[in-house]
Amino acid sequence: MPHTRLSKNSPNRNTRIAPVFIPMLGCKHQCVFCNQHVVTGLHEKSRIADIASQLEIGMSSVTKDDPCHEIAFYGGSFTCLSTEVQQEILSLARPYIDGKLAFGIRISTRPDYISKDILSMLKEFNVTTIELGIQSTDDDVLYASGRGHTAADIFSAASLIKESGFSLGLQMMTGLPEDTFDKSVKTALDMISLKPDLVRIYPTLVLKGSPLEGLLDKGRYVPLTIEEAVERVSVLKMLFENNDIPVIRTGLQANEELDTGSGYREGPYHPAFGELVESRIYLKWFLYILDHKIPKAVRSISFDVHPADLSKAIGNKKTNIERLHRYKGGIKASISARYDVPRSYLAAEWEDGSLWMDRKGFVRTYLSQPGWVQSN
Numbered sequence: 479m480p481h482t483r484l485s486k487n488s489p490n491r492n493t494r495i496a497p498v499f500i501p502m503l504g505c506k507h508q509c510v511f512c513n514q515h516v517v518t519g520l521h522e523k524s525r526i527a528d529i530a531s532q533l534e535i536g537m538s539s540v541t542k543d544d545p546c547h548e549i550a551f552y553g554g555s556f557t558c559l560s561t562e563v564q565q566e567i568l569s570l571a572r573p574y575i576d577g578k579l580a581f582g583i584r585i586s587t588r589p590d591y592i593s594k595d596i597l598s599m600l601k602e603f604n605v606t607t608i609e610l611g612i613q614s615t616d617d618d619v620l621y622a623s624g625r626g627h628t629a630a631d632i633f634s635a636a637s638l639i640k641e642s643g644f645s646l647g648l649q650m651m652t653g654l655p656e657d658t659f660d661k662s663v664k665t666a667l668d669m670i671s672l673k674p675d676l677v678r679i680y681p682t683l684v685l686k687g688s689p690l691e692g693l694l695d696k697g698r699y700v701p702l703t704i705e706e707a708v709e710r711v712s713v714l715k716m717l718f719e720n721n722d723i724p725v726i727r728t729g730l731q732a733n734e735e736l737d738t739g740s741g742y743r744e745g746p747y748h749p750a751f752g753e754l755v756e757s758r759i760y761l762k763w764f765l766y767i768l769d770h771k772i773p774k775a776v777r778s779i780s781f782d783v784h785p786a787d788l789s790k791a792i793g794n795k796k797t798n799i800e801r802l803h804r805y806k807g808g809i810k811a812s813i814s815a816r817y818d819v820p821r822s823y824l825a826a827e828w829e830d831g832s833l834w835m836d837r838k839g840f841v842r843t844y845l846s847q848p849g850w851v852q853s854n
């Protein structure tokens with residue numbers, strides 16, 4: 479499931495992407511969760527001329543002094559297109575790459591449309607990153623989701639992409655038909671074994687016009703709640719983080735149809751889903767410190783984070799503060815910002831003690847606790 483729109487003002491220039499959307503041009507499949515038109519916010523099939531125009535607009539602010547990392551052709555399944563059309567689209571990027579305005583091209587596709595021949599062609603046409611929408615490594619989930627490929631296809635495609643020298647992106651979903659939290663965790667662990675360079679995690683929404691909407695109407699599918707989705711994705715994100723694999727997106731990119739609710743029927747959509755996930759990780763971190771790092775008699779504690787992390791630490795509508803106040807019958811807790819606390823660090827101070835803890839250490843310890851999957 480697509481996509482990203484990395485800001486042109488991204489603080490990390492190396493990740494600057496010029497996205498071009500080519501919805502449904504390449505896909506002959508119909509996964510139960512998919513309605514490309516809603517996801518991309520476009521209603522008509524883009525033609526090559528439209529793609530060229532999107533590219534021109536996307537690259538208009540790019541200069542040799544400030545080039546973009548990759549031009550990204552997202553949407554549909556790129557390698558399902560005929561070879562001629564793939565080459566025609568990829569050729570649109572060539573002048574920008576030759577002119578040193580972009581370093582390479584990123585595409586997204588399905589695992590069963592990857593072969594040595596396809597990869598050779600992509601390399602010749604300057605593709606540098608391939609994102610595979612794998613969704614799950616559980617064959618029952620893949621079948622129930624109408625994916626049309628197996629887990630074995632995923633392992634073989636991902637290995638071939640890595641061996642051929644491309645950067646590998648993997649996209650997974652949680653909350654698909656037949657999926658469970660344990661199966662999502664297994665999918666994440668399988669993905670980690672494939673050593674991807676980047677990952678995206680999407681909770682499943684019931685998009686209007688998707689086959690999942692029919693299953694919902696017949697009572698054969700129940701979507702995750704926001705609470706369940708945030709809980710699952712926060713743990714999945716920590717798993718990747720613990721293996722130094724960047725999670726570049728959690729939750730679908732907001733667009734008008736999703737924001738107004740006109741694009742989906744039910745499911746865990748929130749325009750700031752990624753922030754909710756980050757806040758949940760902070761909550762786990764606070765509770766871990768209260769449970770394991772301070773004396774049981776402590777009734778008052780203050781947590782400090784870097785100012786840039788404060789809103790995530792406090793949580794949407796101050797949910798984390800409220801949750802801390804309810805901790806074991808009530809504790810006086812505050813969350814504040816302090817410039818001397820580095821990003822991804824937490825400082826805690828109570829009546830007669832204090833500690834500093836970095837996020838990496840917390841994530842490692844949290845995931846080494848027995849039963850951490852079940853406890854969520």
Ligand code: SF4
Binds near residue numbers: 502507553554
């Ligand atoms: S393969 Fe991708 S584009 Fe095609 S139907 Fe499935 S999710 Fe949609």
